[in-house]
Amino acid sequence: MEPLERIREFWDADAACYDRSASHHPSTPLERAAWAGVLARLLPAPPARILDVGAGTGFLSLTAARLGHRVTALDLSAEMLERLRVKAAAAGLDIEAVEGRADQPPGDGFDAVIERHLVWTLPAPEATLRRWRRATSGGWLVLFESAWGSAAQPSEVLKAWGRQALRRLRKVAPAHHAHYPDDVLTALPFGSGIGPGELVELVESSGWPGTRIERLHNVEWAMTRSLPPSDRFLGATAPCCAVVAG
Numbered sequence: 707m708e709p710l711e712r713i714r715e716f717w718d719a720d721a722a723c724y725d726r727s728a729s730h731h732p733s734t735p736l737e738r739a740a741w742a743g744v745l746a747r748l749l750p751a752p753p754a755r756i757l758d759v760g761a762g763t764g765f766l767s768l769t770a771a772r773l774g775h776r777v778t779a780l781d782l783s784a785e786m787l788e789r790l791r792v793k794a795a796a797a798g799l800d801i802e803a804v805e806g807r808a809d810q811p812p813g814d815g816f817d818a819v820i821e822r823h824l825v826w827t828l829p830a831p832e833a834t835l836r837r838w839r840r841a842t843s844g845g846w847l848v849l850f851e852s853a854w855g856s857a858a859q860p861s862e863v864l865k866a867w868g869r870q871a872l873r874r875l876r877k878v879a880p881a882h883h884a885h886y887p888d889d890v891l892t893a894l895p896f897g898s899g900i901g902p903g904e905l906v907e908l909v910e911s912s913g914w915p916g917t918r919i920e921r922l923h924n925v926e927w928a929m930t931r932s933l934p935p936s937d938r939f940l941g942a943t944a945p946c947c948a949v950v951a952g
């Protein structure tokens with residue numbers, strides 16, 4: 707079976723549990739407000755045409771649509787998109803959901819292409835980012851990523867272990883239904899994680915002009931404040947950043 711087909715199968719199977727993890731589906735008003743603040747600042751003025759690639763169950767798409775943008779959500783997984791459609795309908799938001807590959811955007815003329823936590827699982831990230839540039843005709847790129855796996859600093863690795871140990875102790879269900887298949891991960895250029903420096907290099911080598919990066923302290927702060935006080939010393943997430951270009 708093709709790697710992309712196996713990736714699609716993984717996410718179809720993961721859709722039912724994806725939103726139970728707080729880092730996948732920020733669920734407190736504080737976290738939602740922090741993300742809304744970030745998107746309001748980093749996206750063009752609404753109403754802009756936004757393409758959310760690897761949209762999943764729709765966290766970014768829903769937040770952008772609430773800000774008044776016209777959003778197209780693209781994803782390989784029909785099951786993930788089905789969750790997005792249900793949430794959009796419940797919120798009275800009109801989001802176009804398109805099943806398809808990241809490197810085959812549905813049309814062009816977008817004002818911005820955005821993604822969260824997709825780059826690590828792209829088989830050809832540079833070619834894909836180049837393709838997004840053609841889909842925006844002078845628009846913006848906004849990537850939301852976090853430094854996990856091989857990209858994590860030693861102190862963050864310790865905190866991640868601590869968070870995992872706490873979850874095990876409390877018998878919290880894992881964030882995913884299964885591990886990504888090892889052979890798929892090793893074939894991906896960033897399957898073991900992507901750090902901020904590599905992200906910037908990737909965006910620049912894909913031909914996007916004016917690359918800038920910022921750490922999303924507000925989002926990290928809101929996520930940590932949403933934990934029980936006794937757990938806050940471990941933090942809630944790996945460091946999050948936004949890379950913007952265009």
Ligand SMILES: C[S@@+](CC[C@H](N)C(=O)[O-])C[C@H]1O[C@@H](n2cnc3c(N)ncnc32)[C@H](O)[C@@H]1O
Nearest residue numbers: 717760761762781782783786806807808822823
């Ligand atoms: C880690 S989830 C992120 C979902 C969402 N962006 C979020 O922030 O919660 C990755 C998503 O990307 C999708 N995906 C993975 N590879 C893809 C590809 N090559 N083309 C389109 N979607 C892809 C998966 O189906 C999944 O929904």
